[in-house]
Amino acid sequence: MTLILTAGPAEEPVTLGEARAFLRLDDTGEDGLLAALITAARAVLEGETRRAFVTQSWRLLIDRFPEGAIVMPLAPVAEVTAITLVARNGESETVDPALYDLELGAEPPRIHPAAGGGWPAPKKRAGGIAIDFTAGYGGPASVPQALKHAVLLLVAHWFETRLPVAFEGANEIPFTVGALIVPYRRFRL
CATH class of the missing domain: 1.10.3230 (Hypothetical protein yqbg)
Known part of the structure; x- marks a missing residue:
């Protein structure tokens, strides 16, 4: 991470x-x-x-999706702007927001796969999942x-x-x- x-x-x-x-x-x-x-x-x-x-923008890189929720390393999280799968060749694919649910008010904030669904497969082994988000109280x-x-x-x-x-x-x-x-x-x- x-x-x-x-x-x-x-x-x-x-x-x-x-x-x-x-x-x-x-x-x-x-x-x-x-x-x-x-x-x-x-x-x-x-x-x-x-x-x-104070409001700032971050990118979290992870190697693979966890079994359940992604636990965010910072709080408070105001929004998740994108979850992107990055391939070895540099091409990227944005994960449809309908495929995940946000629990940003939780402590710690979490991102869950949508009910009845799962996470997509990463496109590369290391750092292939990028989560862009905004954190801060405002x-x-x-x-x-x-x-x-x-x-x-x-x-x-x-x-x-x-x-x-x-x-x-x-x-x-x-x-x-x-x-x-x-x-x-x-x-x-």
């Missing part, structure tokens, strides 16, 4: 102004650093929670406040601690940030 970002978010869950206000910065001299920290914090927290915060206003606050706390932590540290636990998410994201974490089984 390979997950590829095809179009990142158009905006971040928190603005530079919100980060400046949170850090009590009056000038814009650190805006370049703050923008980079906001993007990095969002990416780290999305990885920790296995959620997309725009920044739709991102849960706890996740936005976690981004701000992590930005503040990195802003104040600019040098790498080498002690046990240095690579861990700060406790307060971890506490905010606990309800949104999707665990791997």
